[in-house]
Amino acid sequence: MESIKVFAPATVANVVCGFDILGFAVNEPGDELIMEMTSKPGVNIISIEGDEGKLPLDPSKNTVSASVISLLKKLEREDVGLNIKLKKKMPMGSGLGSSSASAVAGLFAANELLGKPLSKMELLPFAMEGEALACGHGHADNVAPALFGGFTLIKSYEPLEVIALPVPKLYCALLYPHVDVPTRDARQIIRSKVLLKDAVIQWGNIAGLISSLYTQDYELLGRCMKDVIIEPIRSILIPEFDRMKEMAMGNGALGFGISGSGPTVFSLFRSPEEAQKSLQEMKKMLATLGIESNIYLSEINEKGPVVC
Ligand code: HSE
Numbered sequence: 278m279e280s281i282k283v284f285a286p287a288t289v290a291n292v293v294c295g296f297d298i299l300g301f302a303v304n305e306p307g308d309e310l311i312m313e314m315t316s317k318p319g320v321n322i323i324s325i326e327g328d329e330g331k332l333p334l335d336p337s338k339n340t341v342s343a344s345v346i347s348l349l350k351k352l353e354r355e356d357v358g359l360n361i362k363l364k365k366k367m368p369m370g371s372g373l374g375s376s377s378a379s380a381v382a383g384l385f386a387a388n389e390l391l392g393k394p395l396s397k398m399e400l401l402p403f404a405m406e407g408e409a410l411a412c413g414h415g416h417a418d419n420v421a422p423a424l425f426g427g428f429t430l431i432k433s434y435e436p437l438e439v440i441a442l443p444v445p446k447l448y449c450a451l452l453y454p455h456v457d458v459p460t461r462d463a464r465q466i467i468r469s470k471v472l473l474k475d476a477v478i479q480w481g482n483i484a485g486l487i488s489s490l491y492t493q494d495y496e497l498l499g500r501c502m503k504d505v506i507i508e509p510i511r512s513i514l515i516p517e518f519d520r521m522k523e524m525a526m527g528n529g530a531l532g533f534g535i536s537g538s539g540p541t542v543f544s545l546f547r548s549p550e551e552a553q554k555s556l557q558e559m560k561k562m563l564a565t566l567g568i569e570s571n572i573y574l575s576e577i578n579e580k581g582p583v584v585c
Contacts, residue, residue: 279313279314279390280311280312280313280314280390281311281312281386281389281390281584282309282310282311282584282585283309283310283312283382283385283386283389283582283583283584283585284307284308284309284382284582284583284585285307285308285310285378285379285381285382285385285423285424285581285582286302286303286304286305286307286378286422286423286426286578286580286581286582287302287303287305287306287307287367287373287374287375287378287423287451287573288300288301288302288303288373288374288377288378288418288419288422288423288537289301289303289373289374289422289449289451289536289537289543290372290374290416290418290419290422290536290537290538291418291504291507291534291535291536291537292428292486292502292534293482293501293502293503293504293508293532293534293535294479294482294483294486294501294502294503294504295418295430295483295486296504296506296507297416297417297418297431298418298430298431298432298483299418299428299429299430299431299483299486300374300418300419300421300422300428300429301422301427301428301429301444301449301577301578302422302423302425302426302427302577302578302579302581303449303451303573303575303576303577303578304575304576304577304578305573305575306366306367306368306373306573307366307367307378308363308364308365308366308367308375308378308379308382309363309364309366309382309585310341310361310362310363310364310379310382310383310386311361311362311364311386312359312360312361312362312383312386312387312390313359313360313361313362314357314358314359314390315358315359315360316358317358318355318356318357318358319336319358319359320336320342320345320346320349320358320359320361321336321342321358321359321360321361322334322335322336322339322341322342322361322363323360323361323362324362324363325362325363325364325365326362326363326364326365327364327365327366328363328365328369331369332363332365332369338410340376340379340380340383340407340408340410340411341361341363341379341380341382341383341407342361342383343406343407343410344380344383344384344403344404344406344407344410345359345361345383345384345387345403347403347406348384348387348388348395348400348403349387351403352391352394352395354391357391359387359390361383361386363379363382363383365379368453368571370457370458370459370460371453371536371540371541372453372458372460372463372535372536372537372538372539372540372541373451373453373536373537373541374419374420374422374423374537376407376408376411376412376419377404377407377408377419377420377423378423379407380403380404380407380408380411380420381400381404381420381423381424381581381582382582383407384400384403384404384407384424385400385424385581385582386582388400389584397424397425397581398439400424401417401420401421401424401437401439402437404417404420404423404424405417405420405437407420408420411460412459412460412461412464413461413464414460414461414464416431417431417434417437417439418431418537419537421439422578422581423581423582424581424582425439425441425581426578426579426580426581427441427442427444427577427578427579427581428441428442428443428444428445428490428577429441429442430442430487442487442490442491443490443491443493444490444577444579445490445493445495445498445545445577446493446576447495447531447545447546447547447576447577448545448546448547448548448549448552448574448575448576449543449544449545449546449552449574449575449576449577450525450530450543450544450545450546450552450553450555450556450572450573450574451536451541451542451543451556451572451573451574451575452521452541452542452543452556452559452560452563452570452571452572453540453541453570453571453572453573454515454516454540454541454542454563454568454569454570455568455569455570455571456514456515456516456540456568457540458511458514458515458538458539458540460537460538463511463514463538463539464538466510466511466514467506467507467510467511468506468510471506475505475506476506478503478505479504479505479506481501482501482502482503482504483501485497485500485501486498486501486502489501495531495545495547496531498531498532498545499530499531499532499545500532501532502531502532502533502534502545503532504534507535508534508535511535511538511539512535512539514539514540515535515539515540515542516540516563516566516568517562517563517566517568518535518542520562521533521542521559521562521563522542524555524558524559524562525542525544525555525559526544527555528546528551528552528554528555528558529546529547529548529551529555530544530545530546530551530552530555531544531545531546531547532544532545542559549574552574553574556572556574557572559572560572
C-alpha cells in the first residue's frame with residue numbers, strides 16, 4: 278500500500294464530571310488525512326486545508342507530523358518517507374478534540390501503511406505526545422476515544438491504562454459558539470486544589486455515571502453529569518452557558534455540559550428530534566446576540582479512525 282485516506286472523529290472529553298479521565302467519540306465532525314509513502318526519508322506536511330493558515334507546516338511543530346516522527350523513531354523506521362495532506366473538517370480550539378483527531382488520523386494512517394506493527398494501545402502514547410505539543414499537556418481523554426472509538430475511561434496515567442466502557446444508545450448534540458477559549462488557557466484558570474467535600478460529590482457522580490452505562494439507566498447518567506469542580510469556573514468563558522443549559526434541559530436533554538475545555542457545549546438526548554430542536558433554539562438565541570455557532574448532531578462513534 279502506497280497511499281491511504283483516513284477519517285478520525287471528534288471527541289467529547291470530561292463528559293462533565295470526569296476531568297481528564299472520561300471521553301467519547303462522535304461520528305461528526307472529524308478530520309480527514311491522506312498519507313503517501315515516498316522514497317525520500319522524512320515526514321512532510323504537504324498541505325493543510327480548513328485551518329485558515331493557523332497550523333504550522335514545520336514537521337517538528339505540527340501535531341500530526343511530530344507524533345508520526347516519534348512513531349517512526351520508536352519503530353526504527355526513519356528510512357521511511359511520508360507525505361501528509363490534512364483536511365481539517367472541524368473547528369480548532371473548540372473543545373472537540375481537534376488536535377487529537379489529527380494526531381490519531383496521522384498515527385493510524387502511518388501504522389496502516391507500515392503493515393500495522395503496533396496495536397491501538399501502543400499508538401496511544403504517541404497521540405498523547407501530539408496532544409502535549411498542541412496544548413502543553415498530554416491528557417488522553419480526547420485521544421483515547423478518538424483512537425478506540427466509543428466511550429473510554431483513563432483508569433490511570435502512570436501506568437497508562439484505558440478501559441472501554443459500554444456505549445450508550447443516545448444522541449449527542451454539540452454546539453460550538455464562535456468564541457476563543459484555547460485549551461492551554463482553560464487549563465490554567467482551574468484551581469489545582471480541590472475541597473474534600475467537592476471531591477466526594479465528584480467521585481459519586483463519576484461512579485454513578487460509569488454504573489449507568491453498564492445498566493443503561495440513562496436518567497441516572499443525566500443526574501451524574503454534574504461538575505462541582507471545573508464547570509463553575511470554565512463556564513464563565515462560555516456565553517449564555519446557563520441559558521443554553523436551561524434550553525437543552527427544557528427540550529428533554531438528559532444532561533448538559535462543556536465539551537472538553539470548551540467553548541463547545543454538548544448534551545445527550547434519547548431522541549434526535551428533541552436534540553435537533555434544542556440545537557436550533559440555542560443557535561437562534563446566540564445569533565440574536567451576534568454570536569455565530571456550528572451545530573452537530575451525532576450518535577456516539579464506536580469505530581474510531583477508519584480508512585475512507
Ligand atoms: N480534559 C481536558 C481538559 C480536555 O478539560 O482540559 C481538553 O479538551
